[in-house]
Amino acid sequence: MTYQSIVLVKQVPDTRNISGEVMTAKGTMNRSALPAIFNPEDLNALEMALQVRERFGGEVTVLTMGPLKAAEVLRESLYRGADRVILLSDREFAGADTQATSYTLKCAIEKAGDFDLVFCGRQAIDGDTAQVGPQVAEKMGLPQITYAESIVDLEADEIVVQRAFDLGSELVKCKLPCLLTVVSSANRPRPASARKRIANKLAAVPAEYPALLESWPEFKTEEALEKHLSERQLKIPIWTVDDIEVDKSQLGLTGSPTQVYKVNFVVLEGGESKEIPATAEGIKELIDELVKEYVVG
Amino acid sequence: MTESKDIWVFIEQEEGHISDVSLELLAKGQELAQTLESQVWGLLCGHQIEELGESAIQCGADRVLVVDHPELTLYRTLPYARVAIDLIRQHQPYIFLIGATPLGRDLAPRIASAVQVGLTADCTDLQIGDYTSKKEKQEYKNLLYQIRPAFGGNIIATIVNPKTRPQMATVRPGVMQANTPDASRKGEIEKFDPSFESSDFALEVLSREIREPSVNLKDAPVIVAAGGGVQGADEFHLVEELAHILGGEVGASRAAVDAGLVSREHQIGQTGTTVRPRLYIAAGISGAIQHSTGMDKSNKIIAINTDPDAPIFKVAHYKIVGDVAEVLPLLIRTLREKAK
Numbered sequence: 103m104t105y106q107s108i109v110l111v112k113q114v115p116d117t118r119n120i121s122g123e124v125m126t127a128k129g130t131m132n133r134s135a136l137p138a139i140f141n142p143e144d145l146n147a148l149e150m151a152l153q154v155r156e157r158f159g160g161e162v163t164v165l166t167m168g169p170l171k172a173a174e175v176l177r178e179s180l181y182r183g184a185d186r187v188i189l190l191s192d193r194e195f196a197g198a199d200t201q202a203t204s205y206t207l208k209c210a211i212e213k214a215g216d217f218d219l220v221f222c223g224r225q226a227i228d229g230d231t232a233q234v235g236p237q238v239a240e241k242m243g244l245p246q247i248t249y250a251e252s253i254v255d256l257e258a259d260e261i262v263v264q265r266a267f268d269l270g271s272e273l274v275k276c277k278l279p280c281l282l283t284v285v286s287s288a289n290r291p292r293p294a295s296a297r298k299r300i301a302n303k304l305a306a307v308p309a310e311y312p313a314l315l316e317s318w319p320e321f322k323t324e325e326a327l328e329k330h331l332s333e334r335q336l337k338i339p340i341w342t343v344d345d346i347e348v349d350k351s352q353l354g355l356t357g358s359p360t361q362v363y364k365v366n367f368v369v370l371e372g373g374e375s376k377e378i379p380a381t382a383e384g385i386k387e388l389i390d391e392l393v394k395e396y397v398v399g
Numbered sequence: 400m401t402e403s404k405d406i407w408v409f410i411e412q413e414e415g416h417i418s419d420v421s422l423e424l425l426a427k428g429q430e431l432a433q434t435l436e437s438q439v440w441g442l443l444c445g446h447q448i449e450e451l452g453e454s455a456i457q458c459g460a461d462r463v464l465v466v467d468h469p470e471l472t473l474y475r476t477l478p479y480a481r482v483a484i485d486l487i488r489q490h491q492p493y494i495f496l497i498g499a500t501p502l503g504r505d506l507a508p509r510i511a512s513a514v515q516v517g518l519t520a521d522c523t524d525l526q527i528g529d530y531t532s533k534k535e536k537q538e539y540k541n542l543l544y545q546i547r548p549a550f551g552g553n554i555i556a557t558i559v560n561p562k563t564r565p566q567m568a569t570v571r572p573g574v575m576q577a578n579t580p581d582a583s584r585k586g587e588i589e590k591f592d593p594s595f596e597s598s599d600f601a602l603e604v605l606s607r608e609i610r611e612p613s614v615n616l617k618d619a620p621v622i623v624a625a626g627g628g629v630q631g632a633d634e635f636h637l638v639e640e641l642a643h644i645l646g647g648e649v650g651a652s653r654a655a656v657d658a659g660l661v662s663r664e665h666q667i668g669q670t671g672t673t674v675r676p677r678l679y680i681a682a683g684i685s686g687a688i689q690h691s692t693g694m695d696k697s698n699k700i701i702a703i704n705t706d707p708d709a710p711i712f713k714v715a716h717y718k719i720v721g722d723v724a725e726v727l728p729l730l731i732r733t734l735r736e737k738a739k
Contacts, residue, residue: 117550200508201517229549231520233508236476240512245601246476248505262605267501269612269664273605280601359517359563363530363544366555368688375712380703380721385729388701388717389737397678397699398621398645399737 103258104159105278107151108211110222110238111144111164111179113172117227140175143223145182145291147284150253151221152183152292158256161185163214167195167206173307176338180302181294188214189307192342197355200229204237206353209346211242219261220281224249235283242281247274250282252289305336402493404437404541407565409483409497409506410455410463412445413609417454419617420498422577424570425459427525428496429578434527435541437493438462444482446472449588456586458578466591470600473607474502477599480509486591487514487565494543495565496525498572507569516563519545522570523555523673523692530559542566552669552689573617573673614648614664621647621678624667624694627654628683628704629723635660637727638682644734650674650694652684668693680730683723686711703727 115136151162164179166172167190176187190210198206211220220239225232232248239246247263254273255262265272266285306314311324321327331337343350351357378384392398406428411418421441428439441460443451445467452463466482487495487510495510497503499521511518524546531538543566545558560566616622623642629635635655642649650672651665667674668690679697684690686702686709694700695714702715703726712718719726 115550117553199517201512201515204512229520231508232504233511233518233520236505236508237512240480240509243598246505246509247602248476249501270501270607270609272607274602275605276602359515359560360519360558361530361532361561363557363559365549365557368548368553368555368692375715375718377718377720378701380719380726380729382729382733384719385726385733388719389730389733392678392699393737395699398734 105154105218105256106160106163106216107154107219107221108163108165108214108217109144109148109151109179109184110207110220110234111148111166111175112141112223112226113138113166113168113175114141114226114228115139138171138174140178141223141226141228143225143284143286144175145223146286146288147221147223147282148179148182148184149289149291150250150282150284151219153289154219154253154256155183155185160218163188163217165190165207165210165214167191167203167210170307170309170340173310173338177302177305178294180305181299182292183295183298187305187338189338189340190346191307191340194343194350194353197358198353199358199360200231200233200237201359202353202355202357204234204241205357206346206348207234207238208241209348210341211238213341213346218259218278220244220279222281222283224283224285232283235281239281245276245280246283247276247280248283250284251287302336304331304334305338306331307338307340309340402564403491404432404435404493405440405490406432406435406437406494406496407440407442407487407492408460409495409503410441410443410451410460411498411500411502412443412448412451415445415448415451417451418498418500418572419577420500420503420570420572421455422458423572423575424496424498425455426578427570427575428494429459431494431525431527431543432461435493440464440490440492442466442483442486444471444479452588454580456588457580457582457584459584460586462587462589464589464591466593468593470595471593473604475600475602475604476505476509477601478593478595479506480513481595481599482591482593483510484513485593492565495567497567497569499569500572503569507567511567514565516565516567517558517560518567518569519547519558519560520569522547522568523574525568525570530561532561537561543568548669548692552687552692571673612664613662616648616650616665616667616672616674619648619674619676621645621680622650622667622674622676622694622697623647623680623682624650624652624684625655625660625682626652626684626690627658628685629655629660632660634683634724634727637723637731641680641682641727641731641734644731644738645678647676647678650679652687652690654685681711681715682727684711685709686714
C-alpha cells in the first residue's frame with residue numbers, strides 16, 4: 103500500500119542567533135536583518151515524509167502559507183525530493199494568528215487532495231507556539247501525534263509512532279489518516295540533491311518571472327517562460343483566496359481572535375552592581391558580605 | 400445573563416500526582432479571581448484520582464470538576480479534549496489556563512480550535528487589565544493580559560482575546576509561585592460523567608515511560624551555572640564542586656548544554672527552567688536575554704566573565720571580571736576555610 107503525504111512548512115526569520123546588527127541601540131529589532139530560513143523542524147517533517155515514500159511509495163506534497171518570498175522554501179523542498187509544492191499566498195491571509203492560519207491551511211489541504219498523513223514540524227522558531235499542527239488536525243477531524251520521533255510501523259490504515267518529549271516517551275498506535283508533528287531528534291534531514299537542484303532550478307511562482315527573464319533572456323517573454331515551466335511541471339502554483347473554498351471572515355487578521363496589545367523590547371536593567379576584584383582578598387570580602395547578609399552559610 | 404468571570408485551571412496529574420505547574424496556576428488564578436471577584440475552578444481528569452480534588456482546593460481551587468473514567472487513565476489527546484470541550488461549552492468560563500507542559504501544549508490548541516477561541520502559548524505572566532481596540536474603537540474591561548516572550552526572548556508581547564471566551568493561555572512551569580497547601584480551605588467537588596464517541600479512541604498508547612527529573616533547579620537555594628566560558632571537564636568540575644559546597648545545584652546556559660558539558664535538564668532560561676534562588680553564580684555565561692530572563696529575579700547574582708562588557712553583568716549584583724579557571728578555585732578555597 104502506498105501513502106499520500108502532505109507536509110506543512112514555514113519560512114521563518116532565523117531567531118536563533120540574534121546578533122548586535124539586529125538589535126538597534128534603542129533595543130528595537132531590525133527584522134529585515136534576520137535571514138529567512140526553512141523552519142528547522144519542518145525539515146525533519148519533510149524528511150520523515152520522504153522516508154515514508156521511499157519505503158512504501160506514494161507522493162509528497164509540500165504546502166506553505168506566506169508571502170511570495172516563501173517560494174524559496176518550496177524550491178528547497180523540491181531540491182530535497184518533494185513531488186509537488188503549493189504556495190498559499192494572499193493579502194487576506196496576512197496577519198493571521200494560529201487559529202486563522204490553521205483554518206486557511208485546512209481549506210488548502212482539502213483542495214490539494216486526499217492524504218493519509220499530514221506532517222509538520224513540532225513548532226516554528228519565530229513563535230514557538232506549537233499550535234498550528236494540533237489546530238489543523240482538529241479542524242480536519244484527524245487524530246494528532248505530537249512530538250513524533252520515529253515511525254516504527256506502518257501497515258494498512260494503522261501507524262505506530264514513537265513520541266519523545268521532556269522527561270518521557272510513548273509508543274502509540276493510531277488509525278490513518280492522522281497528523282504528526284515532528285521533533286528535531288527524529289532524523290537528520292537530507293541535503294538538497296545536486297541532480298534535483300539542476301532539474302528544479304527554474305521552478306518559480308509567476309511573480310518571479312520578471313527576475314527569471316533577466317537571468318534567462320532566451321525566453322524573451324513571460325508567456326514563453328510560463329509555457330516552458332508549465333510543460334516541465336516547474337510552475338509553482340499560487341493559491342489565493344479565490345482558489346480555495348473559505349469563509350473569508352475566518353482569514354487573516356479578521357479571523358484571528360488574538361490581538362497584540364503591546365510589545366516591549368527587552369532591555370536588561372542596569373541595576374546596581376558592585377565590582378569585585380578577582381583576587382583572594384576580593385573574594386574573601388565578597389564571601390564575608392554574603393555571610394553577613396545570610397545569603398551564604 | 401451576565402457573563403461568567405470564572406477562571407478554570409486544567410489540573411494535570413500523572414499517576415495520582417498533581418504537576419507543579421497546575422498548583423502554580425491555581426495560586427495565580429486566585430490572584431486574578433480577586434480582581435475579577437470570581438471563582439477558580441479546577442478541571443481534574445483521570446482515573447481513581449478523586450482524592451486529588453481536595454489537594455487542588457487546598458492550593459487555591461474553589462470548585463473542582465472531577466472527571467473520573469477508565470478511558471482517562473493515561474493521557475490521550477482526543478478523550479481529554481472531548482471532556483474539556485463539553486465542559487467549556489456547558490459552563491462558558493471566562494479564562495482557561497493550562498501548564499505549558501508537553502501535555503498542555505498538545506491539549507490546549509486542540510481545545511482552542513474546537514471552541515474557536517484564541518490561545519496564547521508559553522506565557523510567563525498573566526494580568527487583568529483593560530484594552531481598547533483601535534480598529535473597532537471599542538473598549539474592553541478586565542481582559543486577561545497574556546504576556547509572553549517572542550523572537551528568541553528579545554521582545555515581550557502582551558496578547559489579548561477581546562471577544563472569544565474562554566480566554567485561553569498555556570503558562571510556563573516555574574514562573575509563578577504555588578501556595579502552600581491550606582488544609583482549612585473549603586471548596587466544592589463536583590463529579591462529571593463524560594461521554595465519548597468511538598472516534599475519540601483512534602489512538603492507543605502501547606507503552607509509556609516517564610523519567611524522574613535528575614535535578615531540581617526550581618527549589619534549589621543556590622545555583623552555580625556554567626556557560627560557554629567554562630572549558631572542558633576540569634573547569635566544569637569546579638562548577639560542580641562549588642555547587643556542592645554551597646548546598647546547591649548545577650545550572651547551565653544553552654551554550655554549555657550544546658557543548659555537551661551537561662544535560663538539557665540543567666538548562667536555565669526561556670527554553671529551560673526559570674529560577675529564583677537565594678544565590679545565583681553565573682560562571683562564564685555571557686548573558687543572552689534567552690538566559691537572563693530565566694534567572695534575573697534571583698536574590699543575589701554573582702557573575703564571573705572575562706569580558707567586562709558581557710551582558711550578564713547588567714543583571715548581576717556582584718561583577719567579577721576574570722577567568723572561571725582562576726576565580727572558581729578562589730571561591731572554593733575561601734568557602735572551605737570559612738567552614739573550618
